[in-house]
Amino acid sequence: MSETTPLLSDPERAQNRRLSRLIQQDDDARSIVKSHVSVEEQAMAGSTIGERLAYNDYTTIDWLHDLVKDSHRLRNIHGNKSLRGQAIAIFDASSGWIAAALIGALTACVAYLVDIAAATVSDWKLGHCSTNPFATRESCCSSATSSSEPVTECAAFREWGDDYGMRFGVYVGLALVFGVISGGITMVTMSELPSAGVREAEGKDDGEEQEMVPAGKVMYMAAGSGIPEIKTILGGFVIPDFLSLKVLVVKAIGAVFAVSTGMCLGKEGPFVHISTCVGYLIASLFPKYRDNGRKMREMLSAACAAGLSVAFGAPIGGVLFSYEEISTYFPRKVLWRAFLCSAVAAMVLKELNPTGTGKLVLFETNYGTSYSAIHYLVFVVLGIAGGIFGGVFCKLNFLWSKTFRKYAIIKNYPVFEIFLIVLATALLQYPNPLIREPGDMIIKTLLVDCKTEDSVGSWVCQNEARTDGHWAYVGWLAYGTLAKLVLTIITFGIKVPSGVIIPALDAGALFGRLLGQYVSGISPGIFAMVGAAAFLAGVSRMTISLCVIMFELTGELEYVIPHMIAILVAKWVADALGKEGVYDLAQNVLGHPFLDLDHSLGNIQMQDVLVEELVPPEHTMEQITIHIPTSNKVRREVLEEKLVQLESRGLMDAGLVLVQNGQMLQGYLAEGELNFGLRELGKLYSKDAEVRLLGDAEEGDFDLSSFVDRTPMVVCAKAPMEYAVEMFGKLGLRHLMVTEEGTGRLVGVIIKKRLVAYLDGLKH
Template sequence: MAADNPTGGPGIVTESTPLLRDQPTPFPRTPKDGRSMTASSYDGDLLPYNSYSTIDWLQGLIKDSARRSQVESLPRHSIRMRVATWWDFTQGWVAAFAVGILTASVAFVVDVSVETVADWKEGYCARSIWLNRRACCSVAEFDGSCSQWTPWAQGFSSRYAIYVGFALLFGLISVGLTMTTKATMPAADASNGIGQGQPQKGDKVATGKILYLASGSGIPEIKTILSGFEIPHLLDLKVLMVKAVGAVFAVATGMCLGKEGPFVHISTCVGYLVGSLVPKYAANERKMREMLAVACSAGLSVAFGAPIGGVLFSYEEISTYFPRRVLWRSYLCSLVAAAALKELDPAGTGQLVLFETNYGVDYDVTHYVIFIFLGICGGMFGGVFCQANFAWSKSFRQLGLIKGSPVLEVFLVVLLTALLQYPNQMIRDTGDIVMQRLLVDCNVVTEDWICQQEALAEKGGYYAWLISGTFIKLILTTITFGCKVPSGIIIPALDGGALFGRMVGQLVPDISPGIFAMVGSAAFLAGVSRMTVSLAVIMFELTGEVKFIPPFMIAILTAKWVADRICADGVYDLAQHLQGYPFLDSERALAKVRELRTTGETALVEALVPPAETMEATTVLTGPNYRVAPSILRAKLEGLRVRGLIDAGLVFVNHQGLCHGYITQAELADALDVVARLDEDGDVNLLDGIFSEHINRSPLCVSAKAPLEYAVEMFDKLGLRYLIVVEEETARVAGVVVKKRLLKLLDE
């Protein structure tokens, strides 16, 4: 997808397709697996993929099969074979275990730090400034007070000003750290459709969108990576550290965001770093994505103490490729992460359940009407939120002053949040504490402020705080999501739903309002994220209320139906669209193909064929005995880079136009580098030497007259990086289609 913000400047226009501008390929290159250059069979991509390119899942499968064949080729029943086989089987489980332990360790540090830093807005511990209020007051005085905790001031105005000042300071620290992860997306100019014309001197260069790798939840980016797209450095150690520290200060500001989304990004970074140490994963992008999918489950597991929900979240919301072995390793990783965090006990409760409740009363059939009502309201908010947040990002965040200075936006949002939330005791604290207080059962707890207000005969003031808190929370959540700080949408959506549910619960007699706060939180999150099965499981793990699974399911299902009618995409899908990440959703793609057919437009594969100029740049005519001059190949490679055809390679055809093979840019650069170092004269033989191990002699082909659904399913089910289109009558090559070209056509 093309970037939204091309800027002026002399240069060359890139190919006007979703193919993104390439980065220079480093030299020299060597095969990733260290094999001999004299191998004669093609066994998948041998080199790291170019920046921002799409991986080839099918070739990853071939390469993994070749690796396993090497293990099985060892002398049968020998000790060496047994050890190699055992290690090949075990290393995935060992890596999953390590990811769980490390993720829990990071989560422990973040959880304790958030509580400590957030408490600094109110005061400090006289014993040690590094102790949070809970730890400082672990041994309270006889009258229940805590003399060790020292507020910064006594008067309301002074405490208000200090609270706002600390919130602004923490916000600036968080956004300042996030700015250190700035990256520029490569871009392709979108001025003329699918790639017409040649680059002309004096044309403008399409510059890429600015991307802050540690900002947001990271879930849209991880979904994109797991679908086969590469975002360099997103999972680096630096990003992990900035994400963790930035999340601490961002959550401590009191902004309408949570650390739960960033935990998924953090755990995926851990998975990538651990996987990079395991040869089976480090050398194969397909296998690496299996490890990343496993790691995702640990992130949500430690965020909510929901190990089963973490596995289902990775399966339902994040992954596009989730075989059974990934399911079992996710199960282990999520279990280990949750168990380790329980032992570390960052909350000091000794419990894994984050918002444990026990209402002691049951619902009856009449309450189902209220659960459905909460689902309808949650769906309405979710649909409106997605549209409003998308419009906010396309309007306010595109203003010159805001777009050029993310720090200013964060400053304004933090200032507005602190000013509006502090006067209201219900929403003054961080999101998880707000949620915990809203789920309170006043039949058991009486000293809580909410319970004291609900016990009053005159509740007008309490209702005003409840209603104002609901609207403030929902509005601030809408303008906060997307700020350039580490942030998640899960906790703010839960808070908004809990506030609304508690408000509705005031109208229902003889049952705890906390029950409706609990169901309302699930409904609002379902409306925003469109999660279903995983969310129902997360909610009962989050609260420990197994008997409320049916109300959860009813509210979640209703919310999803209503939200889908208002806005077809959930918040993470819209975030992907805003960033311009290529992501193929086969169901929606097939629906768009049907729409093309009903409007009378071409719904055949031939609609994907690139223009003649592009095919000229990507086609090489082989001479007798499959020989080609290296100078021709170098010129073609340079042409691909200049035109910004990042995912395109070269297709080799004979004088009849029949396909004889395909080579990617990275592999072509490697082969040409080897030829240059060997200082060989004359033409090179494509069937011998270095080229023979790089050229794919059997690329998948499809007829130009085939229905467009064929291409959609082949790219989706087989995970292709490219597809050769041939003429129906002659089988001559008509074009080479990459996944992003298909996405561009469907997007238009």
Template sequence: MVKSHTSVDEQALASSTVGERLAYNDYTTIDWLHDLVKDSYRLRNIHNKKNLKGKSLALFDASSGWIAAAVIGALTACVAYLVDVAAATVSDWKLGHCTTNPFYTREACCASSTSASEPATSCPDFKTWGDEYAASFGVYVAFALAFGLVSAGVTMLTKGALPSANTSDSGDTEAVAGKTMYMAAGSGIPEIKTILGGFVIPDFLSLKVLVVKAVGAVFAVSTGMCLGKEGPFVHISTCVGYLVANFFPKYRDNERKMREMLSAACAAGLSVAFGAPIGGVLFSYEEISTYFPRKVLWRAFLCSAVAAMVLKELNPTGTGKLVLFETNYGTSYSAVHYLVFVVLGIAGGIFGGVFCKLNFLWSKTFRKYAIIKNHPVFEVFLIVLATALLQYPNPLIREPGDMIIKTLLVDCRTENSAESWVCQNEAREDGNWGYVGWLVYGTLAKLVLTIITFGIKVPSGVIIPALDAGALFGRLLGQYVGGISPGIFAMVGAAAFLAGVSRMTLSLCVIMFELTGELDYVLPHMVAILVAKWVADSLGKEGVYDLAQNVLGHPFLDLDHSLGYIQMADVLVEELIPPEHTMEQITIHVPATNKVKREVLQEKLVQLESRGLMDAGLVLVQNNNILQGYLAEGELSFGLRKLGELYPKDAEVRLLGNAEEGEFDLSSFVDRTPMSVCAKAPMEYAVEMFGKLGLRHLMVTEEGTGRLVGVIIKKRLVAYLDGLKHG
């Protein structure tokens, strides 16, 4: 019965001081230290076998991480290819259809007869739905609404209920059931950050969610809403990483090792989204991962490279190149242009800061109305309708987000740019105020629509809309800077606006030159990105993904931001000691026999379960409250209800010491070396210990005597820090 619930590696820990553990429950905190020790037992067991079989197993174990990374990269590229091709085709159905092949994109359909940058009406093989403006407008809106309903409909299939932490008046952190979550909704990046930070979210990386995310992203992008598929690609690649890693026992049976592979998989997601393999690795390191040792960096590098190579061979864009928005401006910038790049950075920081604040406010107000909260498909319908009505009249933002960027980055001095609508308007000698008006209108529309769109219940990301808004503003500013292509400022403006929204720096700079192939413009990107981050941070320290975590209520210990609040608060660890009645419920006074009555443990288990904290447990003390060990709720429940079936109801349960044959023994599940800290220690100690060591729980002892006075679990610390941020 024990073997059916615990792995061989876990059973090997039964006689050690850290104790045997079961698999983690849903929405609980993993114990990074315990999983480290568990992996050490596994490695010693493999390398102690000196025969040929043992050496072969050791070789396979050492190479399994590289094999898994390569497979994840290849499979992610295959999924990305299908999504890219399907999204491009379905999106063009709003405008018309290809007479030679209905599954061709407009660009592919017109490639043999005319430039893809020309309006659809100039391509003989691509037929629009009507010659009149009103008819085309109506069909556009109808298709957009249909695509939005399909995307929202499939997303509803991933609905799940999770517990959520809540703080009572007594200061104790309780968990309440009924938190609804749509696993495939949004970009998935806030949830992935939560998972990589050490929490378990059930079914979030399942095959079902992967399929729904891919299908939903195709139709969500095709609506024309201010969202992109780049964020969902990161979720998709992480799902692929989880599914592949489960075929390897060292990842399947160890949550710490699993998160190493998931961090590598994240890199593949952005690699295929932008054709930016190096930027993908840096994005995983800078923006998503909490734990990123050097070996994870190497495997992420391989995973991202394989994903980029496979995608290049599949060639979803038809160009045969990995660079999505290749440009060649030729002319270099001068010193005076740094002032323009600084202005773009300031504008990007203001845009990002305003966007984060207003989107957070929108999520906390509008989405709390019952009709919106209980009917998320209705919200999607309203936003698709508003988006279609606002974007269709503007020729610059009528296209999908990636096509908008491609249009705005055009260099009008090249030979093949004469047919571009942007270049035609910029070349007019009778004034281009109408064109300037469309640029202003597009920038403001993107800001407003992105604010109300991000967070709706369809697969969606914020990267492309932020790039669109920045490119529009940069092109607008470039109209008033002579002697240099306005496309340069569109490119730098796109980076600045995304930096303001996401607070990315190094990874974003690399992504931009991989995205455009313009290595000469790294310095302008660096200037604009740094200025944008400084300005945005002055308006609010948290980026869009951090705020999304707060809105969604996921437990996440943000060490960088948390320490700042703690340093300003000047508090001690004793601030987090649970109330006296809570300590009575979770404390077991173990007598000298090291055994307690079964009914005492059963009563304690009922009290733990009634509080709903699946991360909680019982602390064992002896001899005037001296700490002896910690028994987590999951192991206690398993021991009493599964193993307990083999013993009489009045049997005493051994919790400490060496068991004799026939005894009801739970001592193998007890962690006899839990980490502890003095109650009078600065709160920074507790934050650093939870953040750097990945603790699940921390014992608090009295100054001078060493008596146990409290227990802190990670979720309680997170709830306390959230109170400091928003209190």
């Protein structure tokens, strides 16, 4: 007989053990959630929109959800009235300005290093400085003892050999080496995106409704200008690792060697990507940006301004470029921070002085002569030529990307394509003295005013001063214009860091200088300047920002009206040839999903369709719909099966729609949260457990109700399609529920990617 008497009976002890296990289970579940979900998200567990995980690869962010999340954060910070709490609130309010200033300063430092390195390495193709092999030709010659020597012929800079063949061979050889180096470095940023977009399923008979399936792709993160991808990111999509430190370093180094090849590309576009990388890395140090996709994009929009600011020494133009060309969401506070970011970048770059002039203006001109009313006709002609150039370039580059780059040897070996294009470029450009130099030097040469003392020794001015008709010089101008068009068409889109801004400016300056030979009484450099703006407007469709950039670039405020005329005409003509600019077409070629509200509405208004057009097929709706019983719980195996079906679609930002009582909408559970709940929280529960999706959780429940969005946005199936486009575009929705007219029953759910795929189909 036992000498002790138990205080509790066996059933009571079993009940206590069960309660302890349930309490431990709840604690473990809360711990797992806490490790994966931010504090602000946890505070929203009991709200109608629920908790969310961080956005995963190539999903769309939910702008409305992030707005509410930031409101929770602000209320939490400003609710603390203690001295420490007030200090934290002040720092939080000023953190955006601090981040903007840091981004501007660091972007300028990176740009300075790239500028100096690119100028030095590029000049190695032509020769070397005898006094300092790491000095550029311009700095080498400016430090020469004889200041009266022309920069192009100074003794301190020694060319490779005395004969033409030797110099030509070294030029081509080094260009090929630089191209291979740039391409090889870029290859290390190759990434396989799980799903870049969607396409229609193959194998369907005519008349059957097409199902949208994933269309994954390989992407080189450091290739190109990066502007199309940044537009996609600022439009609400998530591209993995695109703004990482590794990509920043590779982009900077790759841009140095890519520009040094002499190909028809520039480093100005990559500067926008570099500044956005800097913006992402700096903003990630601040929790309010790191944990909120909407807030992060505000800072990235400001960072874009710094990229153009350091590229052209155009701080105001940089802000306008970010607003006009790149950003989707640009409220007033973003404008102010972009202004600060751009100003700081310009200030720091001026002090670093990469050009050696001590000035921000890259191509300072002072023509001294003004234009008259008769010259307006010439500016219109330049605008027409720029529009035709831009329209032809966009169409042919799109065809080139869709045909030549689809060949297996080019698609699988992108460095081989780089080798071929560098070889073609060197062979075509070296014989022409006007386009042998790097792109920015070509512009500087063509904008020269031959009436000034600084033009002494200029090859351009020497030829224009000839009295024998200088037909050879005119021929070089025409040859240069055509060569730039052809070479830019085949170059844009290759797998090195590259932009299209400088080549377009070069071609326009060449054509403008050519046209200026036949206009008397005014400097041809004026037409070169206006022609450069017109050609870039035709290619990019920029307007206000480009006009501001041009007068900041040259310092010629007097010529704002000629620029405005040429830019407007160029845009009208280019739009008549094709509505999309180079960056819009690049997004199409690269397969990046992007909702362009202006173009999309224009296409939709010609269709006369209703929202019901986007309702998924019946079998798809069956896969993504969960019928919730009165217990508000669903068997785990059902959710596991639904998750597998969602993952097979590969869209990643899809989810399950919850209905009850005859298809009445109750909420939406995104795929990421469902995956987390079943794979992470599910480890604590048995395989046959029931999962709570609605209602108040009880102790020990396998509860996913806190992840359910119980107030998703809804639109009637009979609403015009314009409603859906406006809601996705202006509200930044991730998903939109479609209900039946009259009854309010759920009939479908639209995700942003499906809408983008539908709108893309209207373009073809």
